[in-house]
Amino acid sequence: MRLKDCHNFQDFRKLAKKKLPSPIFHYIDGAADDEITYSRNTSAFNDVDLVPNVLRGVENVDLSTTIFGKKIDLPFYCSPTALQRLFHYDGERAVGKAAKKFNTMFGVSALATVSVEEISSMIDTPKMFQFYFHKDRGLNDSCLERAKAAKFDVMALTVDTITGGNRERDLRTGFTSPPKLTLASLFSFATKPMWGINYITKGKFELPHLQDYVKEGTSTNTSIGNYFSTMLDQSMNWKDAEKLCAQWNGHFALKGVMSVEDAKKAVDIGCTGIMVSNHGGRQLDGSRSPFDQLAEIVDAVGDKIDVICEGGFQRGTHMLKALSLGAKACAGGRLYLYALAAAGQAGVERALGQYKAELERDMKLMGCTKISDLSRKNLRFRV
Amino acid sequence: MNISDCRNYNDFRKLAKKKLPAPIFHYIDGGADDEVTLKRNTSAFDDCDLIPNILTSVGRPDLSTTIFGRKIDMPIFLSPTAMQRLYHPDGDKASARAAEKFGTFYSMSTMANNSIEEISNISSGPKLFQLYVHKDKSITDDLIDRCKRSGFDGMCLTVDTLVAGNREKDHRTGFTTPPKLTLNSLLSFVLRPSWVLSYLTNKKFELSNVVNKTDKGTNITKSVIDYINEQYDPKMDWKDAEYCVKKWNGPFALKGVMSVEDAKRAIDIGCTAIMVSNHGGRQLDGSRSPFDQIKAISDAVGDKLEIILDGGVRRGTHVLKALAAGAKACSFGKMFLFSLSAGGQQGVEHLLKMMHDEINRNMILMGCKNLSELNNSKLIYRN
Numbered sequence: 185m186r187l188k189d190c191h192n193f194q195d196f197r198k199l200a201k202k203k204l205p206s207p208i209f210h211y212i213d214g215a216a217d218d219e220i221t222y223s224r225n226t227s228a229f230n231d232v233d234l235v236p237n238v239l240r241g242v243e244n245v246d247l248s249t250t251i252f253g254k255k256i257d258l259p260f261y262c263s264p265t266a267l268q269r270l271f272h273y274d275g276e277r278a279v280g281k282a283a284k285k286f287n288t289m290f291g292v293s294a295l296a297t298v299s300v301e302e303i304s305s306m307i308d309t310p311k312m313f314q315f316y317f318h319k320d321r322g323l324n325d326s327c328l329e330r331a332k333a334a335k336f337d338v339m340a341l342t343v344d345t346i347t348g349g350n351r352e353r354d355l356r357t358g359f360t361s362p363p364k365l366t367l368a369s370l371f372s373f374a375t376k377p378m379w380g381i382n383y384i385t386k387g388k389f390e391l392p393h394l395q396d397y398v399k400e401g402t403s404t405n406t407s408i409g410n411y412f413s414t415m416l417d418q419s420m421n422w423k424d425a426e427k428l429c430a431q432w433n434g435h436f437a438l439k440g441v442m443s444v445e446d447a448k449k450a451v452d453i454g455c456t457g458i459m460v461s462n463h464g465g466r467q468l469d470g471s472r473s474p475f476d477q478l479a480e481i482v483d484a485v486g487d488k489i490d491v492i493c494e495g496g497f498q499r500g501t502h503m504l505k506a507l508s509l510g511a512k513a514c515a516g517g518r519l520y521l522y523a524l525a526a527a528g529q530a531g532v533e534r535a536l537g538q539y540k541a542e543l544e545r546d547m548k549l550m551g552c553t554k555i556s557d558l559s560r561k562n563l564r565f566r567v
Numbered sequence: 568m569n570i571s572d573c574r575n576y577n578d579f580r581k582l583a584k585k586k587l588p589a590p591i592f593h594y595i596d597g598g599a600d601d602e603v604t605l606k607r608n609t610s611a612f613d614d615c616d617l618i619p620n621i622l623t624s625v626g627r628p629d630l631s632t633t634i635f636g637r638k639i640d641m642p643i644f645l646s647p648t649a650m651q652r653l654y655h656p657d658g659d660k661a662s663a664r665a666a667e668k669f670g671t672f673y674s675m676s677t678m679a680n681n682s683i684e685e686i687s688n689i690s691s692g693p694k695l696f697q698l699y700v701h702k703d704k705s706i707t708d709d710l711i712d713r714c715k716r717s718g719f720d721g722m723c724l725t726v727d728t729l730v731a732g733n734r735e736k737d738h739r740t741g742f743t744t745p746p747k748l749t750l751n752s753l754l755s756f757v758l759r760p761s762w763v764l765s766y767l768t769n770k771k772f773e774l775s776n777v778v779n780k781t782d783k784g785t786n787i788t789k790s791v792i793d794y795i796n797e798q799y800d801p802k803m804d805w806k807d808a809e810y811c812v813k814k815w816n817g818p819f820a821l822k823g824v825m826s827v828e829d830a831k832r833a834i835d836i837g838c839t840a841i842m843v844s845n846h847g848g849r850q851l852d853g854s855r856s857p858f859d860q861i862k863a864i865s866d867a868v869g870d871k872l873e874i875i876l877d878g879g880v881r882r883g884t885h886v887l888k889a890l891a892a893g894a895k896a897c898s899f900g901k902m903f904l905f906s907l908s909a910g911g912q913q914g915v916e917h918l919l920k921m922m923h924d925e926i927n928r929n930m931i932l933m934g935c936k937n938l939s940e941l942n943n944s945k946l947i948y949r950n
Contacts, residue, residue, distance in 0.1 A: 502853070505853065546851055
């Protein structure tokens with residue numbers, strides 16, 4: 185199986201599985217507990233049907249939308265995800281360049297493996313920095329200042345990882361970052377020699393946003409769950425978020441809002457957007473899927489801030505459904521991570537290109553030529 | 568396994584799979600994207616139950632109805648489908664003769680391998696022509712004129728195919744028309760020597776109705792997807808449809824209407840019928856199934872238009888449910904194409920006989936003497 189055989193999300197997933205040592209594949213592929221929320225994030229889309237309109241003359245489709253004051257060419261973007269150089273040696277460099285090519289937002293994680301400065305020198309298209317609230321306030325200030333200096337457009341504060349989710353696959357595979365060889369994982373690393381060679385020869389693995397402050401930013405092996413639980417400040421509250429929002433003094437979003445009440449509070453503290461997200465089902469299993477919750481949140485705050493639906497997207501039609509409900513844009517991590525693992529920048533470009541082609545085709549089949557043509561009139565819920 | 572062993576849809580499908588090279592089988596069998604809509608088209612019938620009435624002295628129920636100005640002996644007919652010569656050397660001739668024998672409509676696709684004139688010479692049964700609006704308007708005019716001269720009863724304009732759906736099975740099998748041998752598909756052709764023999768020894772493959780108008784109608788190898796995207800006019804709008812209605816000046820349907828709003832507009836432009844259809848789940852995946860939508864459409868326009876349910880029908884009881892929910896008749900493509908592939912004219916006749924018997928038996932079990940007794944009171948929806 186090669187890149188040209190990848191026609192959809194599942195194909196990229198298969199190819200990624202072939203290329204990655206199993207602890208790393210399962211770190212991407214896994215989620216919390218029994219992964220009920222993880223599956224629901226996608227299956228939720230199947231409980232609602234699209235109702236097209238015909239004969240509307242749909243030769244040219246405009247997929248652009250504006251979020252956080254920036255016009256992007258696609259109504260979806262790459263969510264910030266950690267540790268991308270573990271998945272492909274180009275890591276964030278590959279994803280950033282692909283996002284630039286399609287002129288969409290590129291999310292960079294605080295746990296990125298390439299620095300904000302390097303990314304900013306590489307791409308001039310819209311960029312989002314995703315921030316974790318650490319106990320070390322010096323680290324927090326440094327992240328904000330560096331992102332500001334690097335001209336990032338949006339700051340997103342993640343609010344759903346106050347403690348690490350129970351990612352059982354990682355417990356079984358012994359996933360740590362940087363990867364540690366255990367007897368159990370040795371075999372899977374040994375059977376993927378290309379990954380190992382690239383990992384060792386393509387530059388040292390580091391977490392540039394953290395390394396001056398914490399030893400976990402260096403080469404000490406730690407699990408992500410452990411990192412969240414020990415390094416992040418569990419006392420974080422609305423006051424802290426409000427302060428950060430004021431300190432950033434620009435487009436600011438909360439990532440991981442699920443209740444209407446919290447969405448309203450986000451407006452009150454000065455946020456310009458929220459990501460309705462359960463962290464890809466990786467934190468609280470049994471929690472509601474973003475798509476199931478989207479309508480309520482849009483009804484409450486959709487006219488005041490940008491509501492982004494994040495998680496579960498595998499198809500253009502999934503995005504059409506979220507946009508019809510009122511999401512301003514869609515976002516996803518696995519959406520491009522399997523493609524990154526499968527083939528680096530070329531993989532991500534192929535994946536983004538496929539979603540774009542799907543959206544264009546599906547918009548035409550819906551009888552719509554621009555994103556604002558989509559509305560709840562296009563949808564029927566089964567129950 | 569042969570035709571006499573076929574007792575239901577799955578049997579015909581199995582036999583067709585044995586007879587056809589894999590790319591051709593999957594062209595019939597596949598749907599768009601994840602085939603969610605393809606599956607829902609049939610499973611929708613299971614969310615609703617039939618309630619019989621007893622002791623009604625049924626006798627022999629009358630299964631006849633009238634559509635497109637012709638009385639037909641049972642409320643089902645063959646949907647227009649492209650390129651029937653790929654499935655059996657007799658192609659459209661086999662299906663037209665079988666339909667005539669059972670007193671119901673045969674439908675011809677713009678992309679048929681037999682010409683309008685050829686079919687009207689061999690069948691005096693009810694005939695429907697399915698029109699695509701090409702970028703070259705003279706093709707459209709020519710087709711309408713020829714159908715008129717050849718005594719076709721009805722015309723339907725397909726409105727859900729402005730762009731080809733994402734049929735991933737075709738990407739994988741490399742389906743093109745005429746069939747092209749690729750390394751991938753070679754084996755499946757070699758394993759079906761009788762298909763290859765009859766394909767090569769019978770009349771040359773061509774799109775007979777457009778053969779003089781476009782070089783794509785000749786034997787240049789094209790995927791259907793490319794044909795649709797190059798030849799059909801994505802600018803098609805209500806004016807174009809109205810032009811066709813006026814020019815035809817007879818019973819006229821839009822095929823692929825799914826919204827109530829569009830159904831109402833169909834009346835305004837002078838249509839006498841609509842085919843509620845999502846193109847057998849081959850276009851917009853995630854779109855609503857015809858059966859899920861039929862009641863809303865029938866409630867709105869059922870007294871002004873003939874409503875045909877197209878897609879998902881596999882059983883006589885499905886037909887009964889569709890009629891009870893407001894359809895005037897049902898049509899199907901996949902099911903008869905499998906029977907055509909399995910046994911030519913004899914195969915289609917076997918299928919029509921089987922469906923006739925199922926409808927007849929189930930009418931008796933429902934206690935209904937004629938189709939007009941099927942109404943909403945005979946159905947209970949599960950939720």
